[in-house]
Amino acid sequence: MDTTEKILVLDFGGQYNQLIARRVREQSVYAEIRPYDRITPEEMRREGYRGIIFTGGPNSVYDPASPHCDPAVLGLGIPVLGICYGAQLLAYLAGGTVAAAEHASEYGKTVLHAENNTLFEGVPQESVCWMSHTDSVRAVPSGFTVIAHTEKCPCAALADDARRLYGVQFHPEVTHTVFGKQILKNFLFSVCGCTGNWKMEDYAARTVAAYRERYAGKKVLLALSGGVDSSVAAMLLHRAIGRDLRCVFVDHGLLRKGEGDLVEKTFREEADVNLIRVNAADRFLTKLAGVRDPETKRRIIGEEFIRVFEEEAKKIGHVHALAQGTIYPDVIESGKGDSAVIKSHHNVGGLPSVISFDEIAEPLRELFKDEVRRVGVLLGLPEKLVRRQPFPGPGLAVRILGEITREKIGILQDADAIFREVLEEGAVDPLPDQYFAVLTESRSVGVMGDARTYGYTVALRAVTTDDFMTAEWARLPYEVLEEASGRITNEVSGVSRVVYDISSKPPATVEWE
Numbered sequence: 001m002d003t004t005e006k007i008l009v010l011d012f013g014g015q016y017n018q019l020i021a022r023r024v025r026e027q028s029v030y031a032e033i034r035p036y037d038r039i040t041p042e043e044m045r046r047e048g049y050r051g052i053i054f055t056g057g058p059n060s061v062y063d064p065a066s067p068h069c070d071p072a073v074l075g076l077g078i079p080v081l082g083i084c085y086g087a088q089l090l091a092y093l094a095g096g097t098v099a100a101a102e103h104a105s106e107y108g109k110t111v112l113h114a115e116n117n118t119l120f121e122g123v124p125q126e127s128v129c130w131m132s133h134t135d136s137v138r139a140v141p142s143g144f145t146v147i148a149h150t151e152k153c154p155c156a157a158l159a160d161d162a163r164r165l166y167g168v169q170f171h172p173e174v175t176h177t178v179f180g181k182q183i184l185k186n187f188l189f190s191v192c193g194c195t196g197n198w199k200m201e202d203y204a205a206r207t208v209a210a211y212r213e214r215y216a217g218k219k220v221l222l223a224l225s226g227g228v229d230s231s232v233a234a235m236l237l238h239r240a241i242g243r244d245l246r247c248v249f250v251d252h253g254l255l256r257k258g259e260g261d262l263v264e265k266t267f268r269e270e271a272d273v274n275l276i277r278v279n280a281a282d283r284f285l286t287k288l289a290g291v292r293d294p295e296t297k298r299r300i301i302g303e304e305f306i307r308v309f310e311e312e313a314k315k316i317g318h319v320h321a322l323a324q325g326t327i328y329p330d331v332i333e334s335g336k337g338d339s340a341v342i343k344s345h346h347n348v349g350g351l352p353s354v355i356s357f358d359e360i361a362e363p364l365r366e367l368f369k370d371e372v373r374r375v376g377v378l379l380g381l382p383e384k385l386v387r388r389q390p391f392p393g394p395g396l397a398v399r400i401l402g403e404i405t406r407e408k409i410g411i412l413q414d415a416d417a418i419f420r421e422v423l424e425e426g427a428v429d430p431l432p433d434q435y436f437a438v439l440t441e442s443r444s445v446g447v448m449g450d451a452r453t454y455g456y457t458v459a460l461r462a463v464t465t466d467d468f469m470t471a472e473w474a475r476l477p478y479e480v481l482e483e484a485s486g487r488i489t490n491e492v493s494g495v496s497r498v499v500y501d502i503s504s505k506p507p508a509t510v511e512w513e
């Protein structure tokens with residue numbers, strides 16, 4: 001029997017739903033996110049949740065379009081913690097009233113005055129919390145008491161200890177709330193009675209055992225890109241079924257310097273994974289000859305990738321399962337209205353159509369990225385691979401502006417390797433979230449010795465970001481830029497100038513193409 005303690009994060013459309021789930025998991029308690037209208041109280045009971053967290057949301061509870069769950073949720077006997085909109089909804093569903101904040105909205109760091117309550121064990125009477133709201137609870141429902149206030153918000157937290165129902169107007173999940181972690185911990189351990197048994201070691205062992213049983217003696221096929229997700233998925237399945245896992249690694253010739261060999265060494269030589277490396281650079285470069293348009297490059301690479309993968313897979317014959325490196329953020333449905341759709345994500349850029357398989361295996365679909373990395377380390381993958389920055393599927397094709405040639409690939413690989421080396425040598429800590437070189441089409445005059453040169457301009461790009469939807473250009477120290485520029489112009493022939501990209505996203509994008 002699965003004895004994992006689970007918390008339900010009931011999503012009402014707030015921007016922090018994933019953060020809440022991650023904060024819970026950081027306490028070694030498993031949390032899963034479900035849209036508010038996709039789960040009934042009966043299902044909640046059946047799932048055996050230890051506690052339910054109502055997330056924030058953009059609406060007012062009186063707005064007819066605002067998301068409401070069944071009030072019966074409060075009568076399940078399962079503890080509830082409402083956050084922001086979730087607290088207002090909890091109060092409203094329990095018979096209290098909510099009003100637009102008397103002194104208009106409250107936003108930012110605010111002093112919280114907390115009463116004695118289980119939720120605030122270990123929290124000082126005064127501490128800083130993070131507020132972001134317009135409405136707030138005006139009259140608490142019967143059975144509830146106010147357990148915290150701020151200068152502008154008379155009910156910053158409410159509790160019905162007997163029924164184990166709690167609400168906080170502030171956001172305990174963000175780091176600005178200094179004791180937020182402690183408050184969540186109190187809810188999970190003191191209120192819900194969790195013990196914290198969600199450990200990556202156990203998770204990895206359980207998943208390996210489950211796949212061993214499910215796929216014993218059956219063939220599973222996986223497209224290995226060398227990225228974090230497909231690498232960890234490969235290691236998990238390899239532990240479970242050994243050489244029955246067939247990994248196909250398509251090297252399109254547009255990888256970073258030495259990357260193809262590193263993948264081969266890590267998986268085939270060191271881990272004894274059944275890996276087929278397809279060196280398909282010629283095929284891809286022939287298809288890409290003369291192509292300048294970025295979207296056309298992407299389409300050609302995506303299509304060719306599938307074709308190469310299918311050809312290799314056909315040689316293997318029927319496989320029982322096709323494995324994908326899908327992770328939790330890819331499968332979470334959002335609680336933002338009725339149009340919510342499940343995001344789909346396929347490592348190989350679409351499902352191959354000519355391969356016959358009975359099912360899809362997604363061994364990482366319950367994990368956040370940081371958890372995937374932890375499992376990877378536990379399974380013995382090198383830190384270097386597990387901490388790897390994201391790399392686009394079309395590879396260097398979208399970092400070589402205009403037409404792609406072998407010569408340009410070589411130049412870019414060398415320049416990029418130097419830039420990464422300079423940053424990773426410890427000169428920059430923490431490292432930017434993504435950093436790479438771009439080969440522009442612009443050529444300019446340079447001088448080397450007594451000779452005039454006419455070489456390419458390489459652009460360096462480094463960004464910091466939380467989610468890659470927006471990004472800031474990284475403020476790298478001048479000395480680091482100087483070293484990278486000096487080494488690139490000296491060591492990479494064909495480059496006479498180096499520039500640093502100081503555009504943020506938006507309006508620029510991370511990649512140049």
Ligand code: XMP
Nearest residue numbers: 298390391392393394434468505509510511
């Ligand atoms: P942009 O350039 O859109 O990049 O700001 C955001 C993130 O997405 C990556 N990226 C891609 N990844 N296929 C991929 O697998 C692509 O075609 C692609 N284009 C951009 C980019 O590296 C960054 O992490």
